[in-house]
Each structure stands twice: as C-alpha cells, then as structure tokens.
Amino acid sequence: MFRTLRNHWKKSLFAFCALTYGTKWSYDRYQANQIRQFYCQQASLLGSQNFPPMTRLTRIAVLLNGKANNGKAKSIYDKTIFPLLHLIGLDVRVYRLDAITDSNGLNELLTNKIEPNELSALMIIGGDGTLSELAPYFLQSNTLQNLPICIVPIGEYVSFARSLFPLTNKKKIHDDIVLLCESVFALFNGKIVQKPLLKITMSNNNEKPM
Incomplete structure (x- = not known):
C-alpha cells in the first residue's frame, strides 16, 4: 500500500484533499440544518402563542431581490x-424586485400593490444596492416610513447590515445562519433601531453646503 501511495502521490494527495473538503462541507451542512431545525422549533412555539389582536404581526410584505448574492437570494x-x-403564522406576501424593469413599476409596487396601509411590517431581502434603490420611496411615503422594517442581509455588499449586526465573524453575512434567523425574530423582540435616511441634492449654484 505504501508503495502504491508513493508511486501515485499526486492522485493520493488529490484524493486526500477532496475527502477533507467533502467531510468539512458535509459537517457544515449538518450544522446549518441543526440551526434551522432549532429556529423552526422556536418559530412553531411563537406561532402557537395567543397574541392580542392589535399587537400580533399578521401581514408582512417581503421585498425580495432575487439577483442578490449572484442570484442565490x-x-x-x-x-x-x-x-x-410560515411556522410563526404570518400572512406573507412576497414581491420580486428583480422582476421590475423601471422606476414606474417600483413606484406602483410600493404605493399600491403591497397595500402599505394593510401591512404590519416590511421585510427587505438584499444588499446595499437594494436598500439604496428603495430608500427614496421611504422618504416620500409617510406610511412606509412608519412601518417596522426587517433587514435580511443577503448580498455581496451589506455595509448597512453590518452596522446592525456587528457581532458576526462571517466574511459574508448570509453565511451566518444564526444571524439570518435572528433577523426574522427581531420582528418580535420589541426592539426597533432608528436609522435616519439621508437625502442628498445637488446645488444649482456655486455655494458650498454647510
């Protein structure tokens, strides 16, 4: 056996590396599924509780950018x-942002289709680009401004989300399964973080803004 390994050391090294990678991948996947199972159990318990009708979140709109994270969102x-x-028992309406081709379509979605007056919360799934695209509409709508917004950071660039979730050690936030699950439960922990939206306009004269 030693002679075989010595004569075919390149193949042996490749097989060892492949086995090591496969073992790590399987373990990571097992760990991720265990985390998902735990949070599904917590969601089921939360959904079985009796909430006063005026305090329970019943309907949310999920604004999903399917192109985020190279189309894996x-x-x-x-x-x-x-x-x-689903296990919590929310009325979830999913709207694909990547299916909208122009600003008129996005404006129609946010002002009419999602029926903002009927919502208890918004959930945005994407990265910084998704938030930048939606921010102007939040500025223009008092209804959207007053809705709790849950950020689920799935994207290549998520600097805004990192300001909300600074404790993760994952290079890519969406690889942190615990953080993604906790972002959903943040809708129910009673803590709302106030983040101001900044509107920048260009001056028509040579005066420098103070």
Whole structure:
C-alpha cells in the first residue's frame, strides 16, 4: 500500500484533499440544518402563542431581490427564512424586485400593490444596492416610513447590515445562519433601531453646503 501511495502521490494527495473538503462541507451542512431545525422549533412555539389582536404581526410584505448574492437570494430565502415566517403564522406576501424593469413599476409596487396601509411590517431581502434603490420611496411615503422594517442581509455588499449586526465573524453575512434567523425574530423582540435616511441634492449654484 505504501508503495502504491508513493508511486501515485499526486492522485493520493488529490484524493486526500477532496475527502477533507467533502467531510468539512458535509459537517457544515449538518450544522446549518441543526440551526434551522432549532429556529423552526422556536418559530412553531411563537406561532402557537395567543397574541392580542392589535399587537400580533399578521401581514408582512417581503421585498425580495432575487439577483442578490449572484442570484442565490431566492434559494436562501426559501430554505432559511420562509419556513420561519410560515411556522410563526404570518400572512406573507412576497414581491420580486428583480422582476421590475423601471422606476414606474417600483413606484406602483410600493404605493399600491403591497397595500402599505394593510401591512404590519416590511421585510427587505438584499444588499446595499437594494436598500439604496428603495430608500427614496421611504422618504416620500409617510406610511412606509412608519412601518417596522426587517433587514435580511443577503448580498455581496451589506455595509448597512453590518452596522446592525456587528457581532458576526462571517466574511459574508448570509453565511451566518444564526444571524439570518435572528433577523426574522427581531420582528418580535420589541426592539426597533432608528436609522435616519439621508437625502442628498445637488446645488444649482456655486455655494458650498454647510
């Protein structure tokens, strides 16, 4: 056996590396599924509780950018986020932002289609680009401004989300399954973080803004 390994050391090294990677991948996947199972149990317990009718979140709109994280955002949502929302018992309406081709369509979605006056909360799934695209509409709508907004950071660039979730040690936030699950439960922990929206306009004259 030693002679075989010595004569084919390149193949042996490749097989060892492949086995090591496969073992780590399987373990990481097992750990992720264990975390999902735990939070699904917590969501089921939360959904079985009796809430006063005026305090329970009943209907939320999920604004999903399916192109985020190289098109993997929808898969992550289906595997990790949706089961929790379903077990909690929320009325979830999902709207795909990547299916909208112009600003008129986005304006129609946010002002009419999602029926903002009927919502208890908004959930935004995407990165910084998604938030930047939606921010102007929040500035223009008092209804959207006053809704609790749950951020689920799935994207390549999520600097805003990192200001909300500074404790994760994951290079990519969406790889932190615990954080994604906790972002859903943040709707129920009673803590709302106030984050101001900054509107910048260009001056028509040469005066420098103070």
